[in-house]
Amino acid sequence: MQLFGTVESSEQTFTVASKLEENITRNCDITAVCELPNGTIVLADAANKSLKLLNESFQLLSQCYLQRPPLDISVVGN
Secondary structure (H helix, E strand, O other): OOOOOEEEOOOOEEEOOOOOOOOOOOOOOEEEEEEOOOOOEEEEEOOOOEEEEEOOOOOEEEEEEOOOOOOOOOOOOO
16 A cells, blocks of 8 residues: 655645554545546545545555544645
8 A cells, every 4th residue: 555645735744654554344425536647536535534545446545544524625736
């Protein structure tokens, strides 16, 4: 699995410090979807307080847990 790496905003940079692999089925509340330039897809899952990285076949590559539910996501630049 790949990590998300660095998530940047105009004011702060956040780095993923840990990785957790799970095979548990849970309900999701997808609040946003974003396609990255390389074709991968990022889902904002409010119910599980996470960002999910999917490949072009919609397989889960990585998941980043957050302290609060994500409401929206977007691509900025390349």
